Amino acid sequence: MAFIKYEVNENVGVITIDRPKALNALNTDVLAELSAVLDGVDLDTVRALIITGSGDKSFVAGADIAEMSTKTLEEGVAFYRAGNAVMRKVETFPLPVIAAVNGFALGGGNELAMSCDIRICSENAVFGQPEVGLGITPGFGGTQRLARIVSPGIAKQFIYTATNFKADKALAIGLVNAVYPQEQLMDEAMKLAKKIAAQAPIAVRACKKCINDGLDKAMDDAIEVECVVGGACFGSEDQKEGMANFLRKKDDPLKVKQVAFKNA
Secondary structure: OOOEEEEEEOOEEEEEEOOHHHOOOEOHHHHHHHHHHHHHOOOOOOOEEEEEEOOOOEEEOOEOHHHHOOOOHHHHHHHHHHHHHHHHHHHOOOOOEEEEEOOEEEOHHHHHHHHOOEEEEEOOOEEEOOHHHHOOOOOOOHHHHHHHHOOHHHHHHHHHHOOOEEHHHHHHOOOOOEEEOHHHHHHHHHHHHHHHHOOOHHHHHHHHHHHHHHOOOOHHHHHHHHHHHHHOOOOOHHHHHHHHHHHHOOOOHHHOOOOOOOOO
16 A cells, blocks of 8 residues: 555554645545555454544645646546545444544545544644635535534535634534544544444444434434344344343442453
8 A cells, every 4th residue: 555554453443544745635546545445454353443644744634636636527526426435435334433633634634534433633633624715615525524513504604615723613513522632642542442442343333333324314213223223232242241241240330340342
């Protein structure tokens, strides 16, 4: 891989966009490599993913403007579709995905972060969808996910005005879960990922599917998703051992020990 680094730390996979001279901008090659890395994740051993950018300036500064500037109408549509396919792969990936935003997350960078389940960032992070200033729209899901994550009104304001905003604002509007000093970001991301990885993997994956599949459904239909997907956890070894462990310690819940859950 020329632009993506992937390593595994115990049960946590770390994907790093590694194109620092271009502030980790997404071009066709980067998108293809990211898709390939996701396809290669060992779902039998890895239980959570972290996506971050190389260096201390940029998570992903956006899609590659130099590449986009010469595209025709047909090529522009194809590029948007290719980018959206990768974002959806992240969003629907079986494992929880944490974005560790370590700097600029503009355009496609913000869209990649929003495709992740959880976003945390460094104090120097900057977010935004500046596309209208370039004569285009957000193309990797920005018009859709930002409105769903924060609110339609706030999303429209930032998108229509091409206004960038810093980490404190991102936290205030609910785009990120937490803000950390730059030097602590990856440690905090790993701490969070390992806490997720310590839970029952079948149940965690089922929770992700329940939340994602239910978001766009009416409540009655969404509840049925929970009943079917969540109910399927019953009978698994994780469910049996998890509940047995609780019942063994039911008289003193504070002494319930973490179960060493098997891989899904």
